[in-house]
Amino acid sequence: MKRNERVGALVKILCDSPNRIFTLSSFTELFDSAKSTISEDLLVVKQLMDQMGLGKVITLPGASGGVKYIPNTAKNEKIRFLEELCGRIGESGRAIPGGYLYLADLFNHPEYVSRIGAIFAERFIEEQIHYVMTVETRGIPIAMMTAFYLNVPLVIVRNENKPTEGPTLSINYISGSKGDLKTMYAPKRAVKPHSNVLIIDGFIRGGGTAKGLEDLVREFDSTVKGVGVLVEFQEPVQKLVRLYYPLVRLSEETATGSIKVTPNLDV
Amino acid sequence: MKRNERVGALVKILCDSPNRIFTLSSFTELFDSAKSTISEDLLVVKQLMDQMGLGKVITLPGASGGVKYIPNTAKNEKIRFLEELCGRIGESGRAIPGGYLYLADLFNHPEYVSRIGAIFAERFIEEQIHYVMTVETRGIPIAMMTAFYLNVPLVIVRNENKPTEGPTLSINYISGSKGDLKTMYAPKRAVKPHSNVLIIDGFIRGGGTAKGLEDLVREFDSTVKGVGVLVEFQEPVQKLVRLYYPLVRLSEETATGSIKVTPNLDV
Numbered sequence: 001m002k003r004n005e006r007v008g009a010l011v012k013i014l015c016d017s018p019n020r021i022f023t024l025s026s027f028t029e030l031f032d033s034a035k036s037t038i039s040e041d042l043l044v045v046k047q048l049m050d051q052m053g054l055g056k057v058i059t060l061p062g063a064s065g066g067v068k069y070i071p072n073t074a075k076n077e078k079i080r081f082l083e084e085l086c087g088r089i090g091e092s093g094r095a096i097p098g099g100y101l102y103l104a105d106l107f108n109h110p111e112y113v114s115r116i117g118a119i120f121a122e123r124f125i126e127e128q129i130h131y132v133m134t135v136e137t138r139g140i141p142i143a144m145m146t147a148f149y150l151n152v153p154l155v156i157v158r159n160e161n162k163p164t165e166g167p168t169l170s171i172n173y174i175s176g177s178k179g180d181l182k183t184m185y186a187p188k189r190a191v192k193p194h195s196n197v198l199i200i201d202g203f204i205r206g207g208g209t210a211k212g213l214e215d216l217v218r219e220f221d222s223t224v225k226g227v228g229v230l231v232e233f234q235e236p237v238q239k240l241v242r243l244y245y246p247l248v249r250l251s252e253e254t255a256t257g258s259i260k261v262t263p264n265l266d267v
Numbered sequence: 268m269k270r271n272e273r274v275g276a277l278v279k280i281l282c283d284s285p286n287r288i289f290t291l292s293s294f295t296e297l298f299d300s301a302k303s304t305i306s307e308d309l310l311v312v313k314q315l316m317d318q319m320g321l322g323k324v325i326t327l328p329g330a331s332g333g334v335k336y337i338p339n340t341a342k343n344e345k346i347r348f349l350e351e352l353c354g355r356i357g358e359s360g361r362a363i364p365g366g367y368l369y370l371a372d373l374f375n376h377p378e379y380v381s382r383i384g385a386i387f388a389e390r391f392i393e394e395q396i397h398y399v400m401t402v403e404t405r406g407i408p409i410a411m412m413t414a415f416y417l418n419v420p421l422v423i424v425r426n427e428n429k430p431t432e433g434p435t436l437s438i439n440y441i442s443g444s445k446g447d448l449k450t451m452y453a454p455k456r457a458v459k460p461h462s463n464v465l466i467i468d469g470f471i472r473g474g475g476t477a478k479g480l481e482d483l484v485r486e487f488d489s490t491v492k493g494v495g496v497l498v499e500f501q502e503p504v505q506k507l508v509r510l511y512y513p514l515v516r517l518s519e520e521t522a523t524g525s526i527k528v529t530p531n532l533d534v
């Protein structure tokens with residue numbers, strides 16, 4: 001194969017499995033090429049990804065070393081995307097009785113979901129995440145794409161104790177919107193003790209769900225390394241969790257019923 | 268930029284958005300290069316993807332034409348992957364009281380989920396799919412990745428009528444395992460009339476859920492173009508749907524309680 005073919009193939013293989021370490025020797029075997037040749041190919045890959053803002057290719061030294069791809073969106077591109085998303089969320093006709101917004105079209109479209117997942121993954125990639133956790137149902141697609149870019153399993157917490165999950169750990173939590181006490185359940189074997197967990201959810205209002213997920217992670221003898229939410233409702237101002245990372249913020253003018261959606265500029 | 272850099276960048280851009288058509292002129296602008304140069308670059312991309320079995324790059328002629336990437340796994344590689352999956356599903360220790368299997372670790376791991384999604388997408392890519400539809404909860408990750416590779420929205424059907432979904436269309440269906448009558452709900456605005464829908468689910472046992480989803484698609488004045496399921500239970504032999512595409516088949520020896528999992532060789 002020629003260099004340009006190897007470069008193309010390396011890009012594909014690395015980007016198909018984000019955050020996964022490939023050894024240099026796996027590539028020398030695959031392409032039947034010398035280490036020095038593959039090293040030069042990888043240098044081309046690194047440079048073109050940097051130059052085009054397409055992500056980062058990182059070399060890890062040592063015996064367990066190798067090379068891996070991680071997404072890396074430029075800050076201005078992230079803000080441009082979030083502004084586009086804010087525009088879509090703020091479109092008229094999304095209001096649903098009860099103060100809800102219809103957002104399933106955005107939450108479930110791969111072009112949005114994959115970019116959202118990449119932004120969450122980029123933020124927490126240094127935290128040695130072992131699992132992404134979410135609670136059913138609406139946050140699952142963005143949590144899945146975050147797990148994809150971090151290359152870790154997704155843990156789906158359930159609102160009911162399902163017989164398909166086997167033994168479960170459960171936690172009671174205050175459902176933010178009405179203050180109801182609810183219970184959620186995760187398979188006992190879904191999280192190994194002493195793991196690092198990233199919580200991802202679609203919305204944060206009072207923070208009761210996020211707080212419940214944090215408590216659940218602790219019941220697994222594990223550590224919450226971050227909470228990522230797509231939409232933060234400004235009200236109530238006092239949330240039950242202190243640290244979380246919203247991508248956009250939504251406030252409602254109670255007088256007119258109109259909403260304002262703004263991007264988090266600290267992305 | 269040099270050719271090898273452009274080739275790498277083209278691979279990344281095309282594969283980040285599977286099944287999306289990019290015009291040649293979008294690339295000539297991006298790289299500030301002549302059409303003939305980009306055409307030659309794309310030829311290199313096509314050939315290397317073919318040669319390495321990394322997917323297909325297709326050129327579409329005409330005014331609305333351009334170039335797009337679609338996943339395209341070699342048949343023997345698909346079968347190798349499904350055999351690996353069968354081995355994992357058949358591992359001891361997965362049995363749960365009630366005849367269930369604990370499979371969340373496989374269903375939610377990006378490395379499995381993304382390959383499963385690619386295999387479904389490849390099968391139905393010619394069907395002009397407009398939506399992938401699934402019912403909560405366990406099938407959502409594989410349905411999401413299928414939607415990603417087809418570049419169409421995912422429609423998540425709910426088991427309850429949630430206030431966050433707005434007006435819904437509902438359907439009653441026979442829950443296969445016990446024959447119970449249940450109801451499921453999809454947002455009224457989630458599917459435009461006269462659409463082509465691909466149904467994706469984790470399991471098929473009696474086929475009641477798949478049948479319900481088919482009925483629901485028809486209520487949207489739309490057409491079911493396929494039903495993809497990850498695991499087909501051999502029992503009951505008589506299913507409520509006629510045509511579906513399983514990736515693996517599972518049979519239970521009632522005498523010993525042991526299970527047998529085999530790949531669908533027609534992939």
